[in-house]
C-alpha cells in the first residue's frame with residue numbers, strides 16, 4: 001500500500017527546505033507558471049482543469065473548472081479568494097501545505113488567476129496558523145522579488161498580486177460567503193444566495209473561492225495535462241486527495257492517495273491499523289460535518305469515491321479528514337462533543353440552527369452524563385429534523401442559510417442509525433426504567 005504523492009511530493013523529498021524559494025526552485029517550482037505564461041493561452045488552462053475532472057478539496061467537491069466558468073465574461077475587476085481557514089475539526093492538510101510548500105500554492109494561485117483573468121487574489125488564513133502565515137507571507141515576498149508575482153510577471157504582460165488576510169478564530173468564516181463578509185471587514189455571517197459569489201462576491205465583484213489543496217493541485221494538472229491527471233482516481237473522483245487520518249490509528253497523519261483506494265487500505269495499510277488491535281466502533285469519514293460509518297466490512301471495503309459514499313451510505317468525504325474511534329469509545333459522548341462545537345460556532349443568523357444546535361447540545365449532554373431519559377433519542381431526532389428535514393432516510397433539504405446547521409445534526413442521525421438499541425437501553429437504565 002503506497003501513497004501517490006503529487007501535491008505532497010516536494011515536502012517529502014525536501015524536508016529541510018521545501019518551504020523556501022531555493023527549495024522550491026531546485027525542485028521545479030514556478031516552471032509550470034513560466035510555461036503557461038509563455039504559451040499565453042488562458043482558455044487552455046481552463047480546459048486542462050476541466051479535462052482533469054478536478055473537484056474542490058474544501059468540502060463540497062464542486063468541479064473547479066465549472067466554478068471558474070460561472071464568472072461573467074465581461075465583468076472586471078474579479079477576484080480569486082483562497083480559502084485557507086481550515087476550521088473543520090480533524091482536518092490538517094491545508095496547514096501542512098501552507099507551512100511546508102507555500103510556493104506551490106502561490107504558483108497555483110497565479111496560474112488560476114491567469115486562467116480566470118484576475119489580477120488580485122486574497123488568501124484568508126486561519127488566525128491560529130502562525131507558522132503558515134509567516135511562511136506564506138515570506139514566500140509571497142520572495143516570489144515577488146523573483147518576478148513570479150506583481151506587474152508584468154516573467155515579462156508576459158500579466159499582472160497579479162496576493163493579499164494575505166488572517167482570520168480571527170471563527171469556524172463559520174470558512175464558509176465561503178461568511179469568509180467574504182469577514183474579508184470585507186464585516187462580521188462573518190453567511191450570505192443568502194443568490195447572488196452567488198461568481199456573480200457578486202468580494203466587494204460585489206465576480207469572485208471565485210477555492211481551497212488551498214485545490215489550487216496547489218493546479219500546477220501539477222498543467223504539468224501532466226488534464227487527461228493524464230484524470231487517469232488517476234476513480235469515476236468522477238479523479239486524481240489524488242490528502243486525507244488527514246486521526247484518532248485511534250497507530251500512525252495518524254496526512255496521506256496523499258489516489259482516489260478509489262479503500263478505507264481499509266488507508267486505515268490499516270497506510271495508517272498502521274488500530275491501536276492495541278482493537279476493533280473500530282465508528283469512523284467519521286469527511287470531517288466533523290459528515291455522517292458516520294462503522295468498522296463493518298461493507299464500510300471498510302468502500303472506495304474513497306465522493307459520489308459512491310454519498311449515494312451508498314449518505315456520508316461525504318468532505319474535507320478529507322477521517323476520524324477513527326475504537327470500541328472503547330462512547331459514541332454519545334463524541335456526539336455531544338461535536339454538538340457542543342457546532343452550537344458554539346453557529347453564527348445565529350437563522351433560527352433553526354441558532355436555537356436547534358443549542359438544544360441538541362443540551363440533550364446530548366445529559367444523555368452522555370447519565371442523566372438521559374428514554375425519550376431523549378427520539379427528541380433529538382425530532383429537533384434534528386427541524387434543522388435538517390430529511391435527516392433520517394429522506395432526501396436532504398436545507399432550511400438554513402448555510403450547511404452548518406445540517407452538519408450539526410449529522411452526529412444525531414448517526415447514533416440513531418448505528419447505535420439506537422445500545423443508546424435506548426442505556427437511557428432506560430439511566431432512568432431506572434426496566435421492561
Ligand SMILES: Cc1cc2nc3c(=O)[nH]c(=O)nc-3n(C[C@H](O)[C@H](O)[C@H](O)COP(=O)(O)O)c2cc1C
Nearest residue numbers: 056057058059083085086087174175176210211214
Ligand atoms: C461551515 C463551513 C465551513 C467551511 N470551512 C471551510 C474551510 O475551512 N476551508 C475550505 O476550503 N472550505 C470550507 N468550507 C467550504 C467553502 O464554503 C467552499 O465550498 C470552499 O472553500 C470552496 O473551495 P473548493 O471548491 O476549492 O473546495 C466550509 C463550508 C462550511 C459550510
Ligand code: SF4
Nearest residue numbers: 348349350353400402
Ligand atoms: S446555518 Fe447556522 S451558521 Fe449557517 S447561517 Fe444559519 S445560523 Fe449561521
